[in-house]
Amino acid sequence: MTGNTQTDTAITIRNLVVDYGPRRILNDINLDIPSGQIMVIMGQSGAGKSTLLRCILGLKKPTSGSIHMLGTDIATASQKEIYKARKQIGVAFQGGALFSSMTVGENIELPLREHTNLDEKTIQIMSRIKLDMVNMLDAEHLMVAELSGGMAKRAALARAIIMDPKLLFFDEPSAGLDPSTAAELDQLIITLKISLGMTIVVVTHELDSIFKIADHIAVMKDGNIVETGTPQQISASTNPEIQGLLNRKPRETIVDTDAHLRRLTGGF
Amino acid sequence: MSSLVTYIESLGAYCVTALEQTGRTFNMLVQVVWELLHPPYRLYPIVRQMYFIGARSLTLIIVSGITIGMVLGLQFYNILQRFGSVELLGAGVALGVIRELGPVMTALMVVGRAGSSITAELGIMRITEQVDALECMAISPDKFLIAPKVVAGLLSVPLLTMVFDFVALFGGYFVGVHMFGVAEGSYWNGMIDAVQWQDVRIGLIKSFVFGVLVTLICCSRGFYMHLTKAGSQGAEGVSSATTDAVVLSSIAVLFSDFLIGALA
Structure with missing residues (x-):
């Protein structure tokens, strides 16, 4: 890794391996996530995208390898160092992960209450600014159970950006949303990158979203990164795995008919 | 022979899991x-949990x-009557x-009412990534979620026990004095004479x-649900963790009751 690359990259992942017992989930992952751009990590279900995201966030300790983010190697850092790095990131989880015992406003204000000494009025104003950014100003006093799927995701995004993070992570932002709401969210992600200059990492398999928002794409399969590049480079890739993904082809399964029959019948 | 090996293996696995x-x-x-020893110190979350564990258990208690x-x-009246010692009724009840x-029944009631809810709440928070969200906001779940519950349990259960003791003494009084005609003075005086500070x-x-x-076991079963077999079972896993928490807490209460009784 050259010094030059390190200054241009927000996250540098080297030789990352994750094992769950005997199963290898991530196999020697190497990835550079550039600063101030949107990196989309795509792949089929079970490719290891979410595990990679959990490792970057420090929620899962990798078996080996390194993840340099905000001056810290997340893979080997202490809990205190990880918490220090996390104060500079925002995460919007797939289901929102909003606290159901709080209103939308209280959810968004929580990081400010925990990490700053701002007065009540300032906290409320900052919360409303973020709610306005995601078009949720009217929902400030609603309970989480009263929100639709799209509203919950937007509220989660408002909470993720309340501390003006340097890095923003999305786990499946468009999953389960209607096309119109998904498009709104995509536009919001692009706006955030442009207006706040954030580095954004999106884990998804929604093709429409990917090519709309991505500056760079990393394609994963079976725990490996099979290709990285710009959307144009990925589209033009001749790799059959990538073409299969892009053209929504079902996974090819090579079946040994006899072996399959034995498996179905238990050998009888 | 192989079934014996399997049995020993499963017993070993069970012991490892329990440990x-x-x-x-x-x-x-x-x-x-x-x-708890490190700032910021916040009273409101503890008061909120005390309301949930303590105040809302009051009717049941x-x-x-x-x-x-x-x-x-x-x-006690039926037994004491055989020996002609009904004046000891107050002492026996107290x-x-x-x-x-008082302490055992109160703890068991808290397990059933609040403990099960604590496990279910934390289990659901775990499977819906709310605990992960807290971690990613650099908010310690131990401080934000667990500590207020444990402190509230530490303070609420003794207060509820006092209430339980108080009303139970009046329950015994009602039966002894008003139903069976035991002298009011002998009921209360027998109690005052028999109960020493050591008993309290x-x-x-x-x-x-x-x-x-109780709060610690219930918190632990919900919070660490993802590390157990229940973690991969979604809603059924939460239900299973809740049942485990209630059973384990009840056994822990009864066993520690014996231990404290034996050591005191």
Whole structure:
């Protein structure tokens, strides 16, 4: 890794391996996530995208390898160092992960209450600014159970950006949303990158979203990164795995008919 | 032979799991103490949990306290009458309630009402990534979620025990004095003569220990649900973790009751 690359990259992942017992989930992952751009990590279900995201966030300790983010190697850092790095990131989880015992406003204000000494009025104003950014100003006093799927995701995004993070992570932002709401969210992600200059990492398999928002794409399969590049480079890739993904082809399964029959019948 | 090996293997696996869970619970206690010693110190989350564990259990505690007091009064009266010692009724009810039944029954009621909810709440928070969200916001779940519950348990269970003891004594009084005609003076005086500070102290120690044990076990089963078999079972896993928490907490209360009783 050259010094030059390190200054241009927000996250540098080297030789990352994750094992769950005997199963290898991530196999020697190497990835550079550039600063101030949107990196989309795509792949089929079970490719290891979410595990990679959990490792970057420090929620899962990798078996080996390194993840340099905000001056810290997340893979080997202490809990205190990880918490220090996390104060500079925002995460919007797939289901929102909003606290159901709080209103939308209280959810968004929580990081400010925990990490700053701002007065009540300032906290409320900052919360409303973020709610306005995601078009949720009217929902400030609603309970989480009263929100639709799209509203919950937007509220989660408002909470993720309340501390003006340097890095923003999305786990499946468009999953389960209607096309119109998904498009709104995509536009919001692009706006955030442009207006706040954030580095954004999106884990998804929604093709429409990917090519709309991505500056760079990393394609994963079976725990490996099979290709990285710009959307144009990925589209033009001749790799059959990538073409299969892009053209929504079902996974090819090579079946040994006899072996399959034995498996179905238990050998009888 | 192979079935014996399988049995020993499963027994070993069970023991390892039980040890892991005990270790996690103990680790959680250490984390909670550590977090409580470090700022920021916040009273509101503790008061909120005390309302949930304590105030909202009050009706149940009063009803069960009166009932247990009445049953004790009835049973003691029947026994004491055979020996012509009904004047000892107040002493019998008071010692039984203050030393044993008050702390134990209160803790078991708290397990059933609040403990199960704590496990279910934390289990659901775990499977819906709310705990991960807290971690990603650099907010310690031990400080934000667990510590207020454990402190509230530590304070609420002794307070509820006092309420339980108080109403149970009146339950015994109602049965002994108003139903069976035991002299009011002998009921209360017998109680005052028999109960010593040592009895009250043991009852209080037990209730403090039970308060911490119950909340800690229930928190641990919900919070660490993802590390157990229940973690991969979604809603059914939450239900299973809740059942485990109630069973384990109840056993822990009864066993520690014996231990404290034997050591005191």
